[in-house]
Amino acid sequence: MYSPKTWAVSGQELWQWRDEACAAATAAAISSAEVDWLLQELAGLDRLTLRLESFKHWPQVQLRLSLSELTKLWQKRIEARVPVQYLAGTAPWRQFNLTVSPAVLIPRPETELIIDLAVVAAQSSSPELGSSAPEVWADLGTGSGAIAIGLATAFPKATVYAVDCSPDAIAVAQQNATELGLIDRIQFFQGAWFQPLNGLEGQLRGMVSNPPYIPSAMVSSLQPEVAWHEPHLALDGGEDGLDCIRHLVATAPTYLKPGGIWLIEMMAGQAEQVVELLERQGDYDRIQVHADLAGIDRFVLAHRR
Numbered sequence: 063m064y065s066p067k068t069w070a071v072s073g074q075e076l077w078q079w080r081d082e083a084c085a086a087a088t089a090a091a092i093s094s095a096e097v098d099w100l101l102q103e104l105a106g107l108d109r110l111t112l113r114l115e116s117f118k119h120w121p122q123v124q125l126r127l128s129l130s131e132l133t134k135l136w137q138k139r140i141e142a143r144v145p146v147q148y149l150a151g152t153a154p155w156r157q158f159n160l161t162v163s164p165a166v167l168i169p170r171p172e173t174e175l176i177i178d179l180a181v182v183a184a185q186s187s188s189p190e191l192g193s194s195a196p197e198v199w200a201d202l203g204t205g206s207g208a209i210a211i212g213l214a215t216a217f218p219k220a221t222v223y224a225v226d227c228s229p230d231a232i233a234v235a236q237q238n239a240t241e242l243g244l245i246d247r248i249q250f251f252q253g254a255w256f257q258p259l260n261g262l263e264g265q266l267r268g269m270v271s272n273p274p275y276i277p278s279a280m281v282s283s284l285q286p287e288v289a290w291h292e293p294h295l296a297l298d299g300g301e302d303g304l305d306c307i308r309h310l311v312a313t314a315p316t317y318l319k320p321g322g323i324w325l326i327e328m329m330a331g332q333a334e335q336v337v338e339l340l341e342r343q344g345d346y347d348r349i350q351v352h353a354d355l356a357g358i359d360r361f362v363l364a365h366r367r
């Protein structure tokens with residue numbers, strides 16, 4: 063996102079900029095920790111240096127943009143409520159630093175757990191899957207590629223199919239996979255859910271998805287950072303929020319191996335309905351609800367019979 067060129071500012075000038083940016087953040091009810099995170103990304107300063115303010119005495123700090131551009135960027139955060147990750151063009155997720163743009167949802171910390179759940183489920187999977195079977199996983203609605211990258215790293219022998227209907231999201235996800243050296247392990251497809259995976263019927267070891275699940279009427283009332291800037295295609299799950307989940311419940315059994323894993327993220331309050339959808343469908347067993355680190359029921363896991 064930023065050119066390799068750098069701009070030198072004195073430590074004193076940057077310290078003053080940070081002071082003003084923090085004051086503007088506090089006045090706008092934005093955490094001033096975001097200022098320091100942006101400086102870590104764009105000035106290469108580490109947390110301790112920022113906390114001790116030792117850079118104040120440095121003759122020079124190298125920035126990835128000029129101080130006036132940095133000021134304009136911070137104005138966008140304060141006035142237009144642009145998420146700081148879009149301003150920096152990057153978001154931390156698990157052990158990765160992922161490129162993000164407004165074409166993709168900013169990967170959330172609560173989603174990180176979905177990879178651990180997939181790993182535990184795979185370890186305790188039924189014997190019919192066999193240990194020598196080639197592993198094929200799918201991440202449906204890949205966005206930045208976060209889940210596909212997490213799966214490819216957690217299952218080093220697996221091939222991961224990553225699907226999104228947004229060509230711009232696929233481009234971001236491919237960039238992330240390339241930068242992390244995983245482009246040979248993840249195959250990207252633009253299309254709707256399982257549609258590009260025709261030919262993989264009965265072959266998937268697991269399907270993981272963080273689909274859009276916000277009820278349509280709620281989307282515009284989300285916090286401005288989300289409602290104004292994140293793609294509604296990534297958020298809007300139809301009238302009751304469950305349109306995409308319903309589709310994944312209905313279509314996954316065709317693509318999963320017997321014993322294969324069905325794992326999705328959902329919104330607080332949806333667990334009961336998702337479990338009921340899976341039970342009614344009839345092809346799933348061992349249906350479990352898992353909480354996120356805040357104790358909110360966030361994931362549903364099931365196995366294909």
Ligand SMILES: C[S@@+](CC[C@H](N)C(=O)[O-])C[C@H]1O[C@@H](n2cnc3c(N)ncnc32)[C@H](O)[C@@H]1O
Pocket residue numbers: 166167168169170173202203204205206207208209225226227228231253254255272273274275295296297
């Ligand atoms: C909530 S975001 C999840 C992004 C990423 N997996 C993550 O966890 O950060 C949902 C994603 O589903 C994609 N999506 C929405 N409708 C879709 C469809 N019909 N087929 C495939 N992907 C779809 C959106 O473009 C978006 O990238």
